[in-house]
């Protein structure tokens with residue numbers, strides 16, 4: 001240890017850094033040190049399953065808020081928030097016409113933070129429809145649907161439909177007058193199609209009018225069927241963004 | 252894609268390196284630049300949603316009762332555009348055909364407009380903003396006027412302005428239904444037997460004997476379809492003649508902006524201006540939720 005190499009010994013900060021980021025526990029989880037050097041910063045993104053949805057570098061114009069207004073990311077954020085609050089709501093809710101409404105009432109009055117959970121779930125559901133629509137508009141007006149991103153636009157349209165269906169199926173679950181009649185009006189629209197409309201409506205509602213069968217079906221679709229499909233399509237959506245070379249840029 | 256001749260003259264690796272270096276200088280590291288923004292956005296929106304949820308409770312009406320139909324009964328807000336269409340045309344058209352075609356057309360946008368023009372920047376082509384304004388204005392105003400027409404608001408305006416009665420001879424112009432109800436159609440036009448034209452039996456479904464009601468067909472299907480296809484085409488044609496829309500991207504912006512404006516206008520009318528009996532009056536669900 002030549003004095004020229006280490007004139008002052010290791011500082012307090014260095015030792016703390018090593019204690020936190022160079023120990024076996026940290027290393028076993030994150031593999032790279034704290035992202036304070038370009039190398040570690042890239043490793044942090046590339047070796048983390050969640051962060052590596054991103055590339056390690058992106059073009060500087062895409063970091064500007066006004067390029068995307070974060071709308072795709074916010075749609076995803078809403079989806080995650082809805083999943084979390086949705087699971088909490090499932091603890092207190094039984095999808096039976098005899099219990100559903102009472103469960104919601106009890107949720108609002110007896111469950112600590114129950115009303116808050118329900119409000120958050122509902123506002124995020126409305127919010128997600130809005131952010132997805134606005135995201136579509138931003139993609140359109142930035143011309144980001146053009147080749148090679150055609151297919152990702154189509155995936156996006158599927159995600160838009162899934163978002164609307166998620167919201168629509170959730171609408172029935174409180175089993176109040178608003179829910180029942182909104183779903184009755186909505187499903188009657190399906191029934192108005194020539195020839196195949198009525199059979200389709202019957203399958204969707206599980207009977208001639210919206211009742212227990214419809215509640216069961218909408219519940220199953222809402223809590224597992226549609227979220228799974230949305231998650232799969234989001235996977236494809238994010239994967240394609242990377243495969244198509246990141247966000248669109250002027251040629 | 253194909254390497255240019257000059258590029259081949261020098262070592263390929265050099266060319267590649269040169270190109271990458273230029274791009275690299277324009278790039279930022281995702282950590283911290285992007286991750287930071289995402290984190291801040293997530294925190295801000297978490298706060299926003301919690302505050303909103305503390306302040307405004309979700310709506311919960313009486314327990315569902317199939318015997319009591321609320322007046323008006325409305326679908327969720329993002330479907331009220333379709334419910335509004337339902338008032339002006341055949342239910343199959345408004346409820347199924349229009350949304351299906353709209354979604355297919357939406358998905359097909361990149362296959363119509365596959366030029367690289369204006370890619371990756373907000374409305375960067377020369378006439379982009381003009382077409383946005385034009386499409387949005389025509390969509391919003393046109394939709395409002397059409398709804399007013401079908402609700403006979405022009406009669407109301409005429410009688411207010413002139414003090415005179417709407418001339419009886421023009422009763423067929425009271426609204427779209429006027430064509431069906433105010434014209435003395437010969438009896439045979441109401442009931443033209445078409446027989447088993449649809450051949451639903453070929454699909455293993457019961458055969459359907461069709462009776463063609465010509466006036467109803469005109470009002471519920473022919474005129475609406477022609478309006479929904481023809482008016483946008485007309486818009487593109489006029490914009491083309493006026494040299495406002497010249498490229499594919501121009502027309503796409505024009506049509507998309509028009510579509511969004513129609514969508515938003517119909518949603519607003521359906522949400523805030525359809526009251527009891529779905530009449531055209533101001534309405535909010537919060538004012539009188541138990542009706």
Ligand code: HEM
Pocket residue numbers: 068070071072073074075076079132133135136139142144145149152153154155156157159160163234237241246247248
């Ligand atoms: C659940 C719904 C959706 C989610 C979570 C989502 C998420 C995202 C995210 C995070 C991005 C990255 C850029 C950004 O934030 O703007 C993106 C880009 C993109 N999205 Fe979506 N999206 C959804 C729906 C849609 C819809 C409805 C469309 C179009 C109809 C669409 C088309 C695209 C395209 C083409 C890109 C690439 C944009 C570019 O290259 O600049 N997405 N999406």
